[in-house]
Amino acid sequence: MLTARLVIGLAMTVVLLGIAGARLRYLWRLGSAAQPIEPGRRTSTGEIAKAELVEVVAQRKLFQWTGAGLAHAAVFWGFCVLLLTIVEGFGSLFTPTFQLPVIGNWPALGFFEDLFALLCVAAIVAFTIIRIRQSPRTEGRKSRFFGSHLGPAWFVLFMIFNVVWTLLIARGAQINAQEVNTTDRLPFLRGAFASQWFASLLEPLGRHTNEILETVFLLLALAVLLGFTVFVTYSKHLHILLSLPNVGLARRPRALGALLPVYSSGKEVDFEDPGEDDLMGVGKVEDFTWKGLLDFGTCTECGRCQSQCPAWNTGKPLSPKVLMMTLRDHALAKAPYLTASEEARAGLTPEQQAVATLPLVGPTGYAVEDPLAAYTASGPVAVIDPDVLWSCTTCGACVEQCPVDIEHVDHIVDMRRHQVLMESAFPEEASVMLNNLEHAADPWGRGASHRLDWAESLDFEVRVFGAAGEERIPDDVDYLFWVGCAGALDETAMRTTRAVATLLHEASVEFMVLGDGEACTGDPARRMGHEFLFQMLAQQNVETLNTAGARRIVVTCAHCFNTLANEYPQVGGHYEVVHHSTLLARLVAEGRLTPVAEVSSSVTYHDPCYLGRHNRIFSAPREVLGAVPGLRLTELPRNRERSFCCGAGGARMWMDENLGQRINVVRTDEALSVRPDVIAAACPFCITMLGDGVAQRQVEGTAAAGIEVVDIADVLLRSIRPDLTTDPVTTQGQQP
Ligand code: SF4
Ligand code: SF4
Structure with missing residues (x-):
């Protein structure tokens, strides 16, 4: 029987692994037909190993969802440990008393193998409950499984269950099938509590029957596992094999x-x-x-x-x-x-x-x-x-x-x-914005001559680069203040620009602006896909900044911040870029800005995607708001990494939103649900979108009059210069 089981086991292995290998070769050839990767992905072994440890072994992202994360970790770690039992199973095809070298002598090995086998079963039960509770049949589009291939997912859970129970029965029968006490010959089985429980159930059947059962269930377990391997290569569970290289090569986790x-x-x-x-x-x-x-x-x-x-x-x-x-x-x-x-392509079916x-x-x-x-x-x-x-x-x-x-x-x-x-195919309404960028270097087409309008009502003078004939930014200037198109040309955002300028002035921070020397950073063009226009604007700005000798830049727009800090190095612009929330938090912490006047308002803060998620700036805006006496800060239900977009990014600000609900209104409703007096943000686009949302709800009568949408700098200014906050608060944002 031992010879038969060896022959059947090996034949099965060769055939099924051969099928899986052929499929992987085919997928490799498909990958080879694609473009080569761009340079700059993770290449050092250390970086790759760290990513694998954090993302794959420690399952970092999966644990963000506690229940499902625990269940997945149990299956993942369980399968890693069960791999040892698979090796033992293959070993026992050759030698019935096979055990792993060195660790095979440890009863702890058997204990952990059985423990993780049972954890796998518990996780399968948890997954079953999660999938039933979140079924697309009952939850529709709200279910995260809506659109997933549900049948194969259930099949995989079933297959994992089959691998576990067949292995445990094979091991139970193995304990009973030996002439002498197996646990003396295979010490690891002493700790295998679940296998021993199966052994006690099977013992009355006698040694001969247990010998047969051991062989049958061992071959069955290997067949299920090998069949599962083949299935994996043909299904979405290919991720079991592909997630390792994918995580290792990801540019951004x-x-x-x-x-x-x-x-x-x-x-x-x-x-x-x-x-x-x-x-x-x-x-x-x-x-x-x-x-x-x-x-x-x-x-x-x-x-x-x-x-x-x-x-x-x-x-x-x-x-x-x-x-x-x-x-x-x-x-x-x-x-x-x-x-x-080329020749074979001619022979493909009409469908292909x-x-x-x-x-x-x-x-x-x-x-x-x-x-x-x-x-x-x-x-x-x-x-x-x-x-x-x-x-x-x-x-x-x-x-x-x-x-x-x-x-x-x-x-x-x-x-x-x-x-x-290549196709000139994009939403028609966005063409106005692209034209404006091309001809006026701002999305509204207002032109450079209006870029200093915001400074006219200030009670101090703003230094403008080149106005005094300077060719380089003077050494006494701490920061170049990048005002941005919205900050210079949009009425609502100009209010933030004035607030930030006043606060810098109050803190004795020397700053200078470029005035009509600024052009749009190119962010909306790049997100639209108009890379040519982005390159043109970016090169123009980098030339201006490099010629002026800019080193440190403060910026109020989250999109400008992202582009200047993260994308301009691609075109030769290397600067220390700071968002105004970070700088203001620092000035408050250093005692250079001291909020004194009480602002007894309930404030909620919306994390802009391009500040928070894209650049991990979560604390600074909250520190600024937290420093204001009397202010009560209430978090939105979805905040920080899980903040919900305002709807403006990706150049959506300049496109009609005709499908479904308006994103800005959904986010506004979420903000209104915490009953704030003020909705604060740290990006002019978010303020416009949420301002529009509040205005709409006020017109409809579902939001109280007087709810404001303002920048965090505006809130801070109320506490530092209460005499200045006479600007009318605008909740009606400006759509282009
Ligand atoms: S892309 Fe696929 S694996 Fe990633 S979160 Fe979405 S469904 Fe999950
Ligand atoms: S809208 Fe946001 S979450 Fe949806 S696909 Fe685009 S980047 Fe991803």
């Missing part, structure tokens, strides 16, 4: 910060002299890098990203999860074409030929309410609907949540780039 320049064949595209064959973004699935395809294949369909996405949660057709699944399914559908030689020519982005014809129809629609006319692509606010909530470090925003922007640069 958290929300993004900087977008990358446009790369083609692994090299940055030179927009002044582009090559003839240069790719401008992603127009076909094979235009993604192989890391992009790895992202799509690694998606676990857990729906954490979807549950946080402002677009999805306000009824738009974009779900970052469904987008990753769609791209993966399309890449797999196109794989026969992509992996075939049709998939190969399917446009990546275009009207799909399926209902906005039912993005999943894309999978089932017969003869779709495109893979991704433009409404999906243009619904993204680039808020980064998806990247922040994703447990396997998928970089959704980069993929969305890369597809936008192709649409804008």
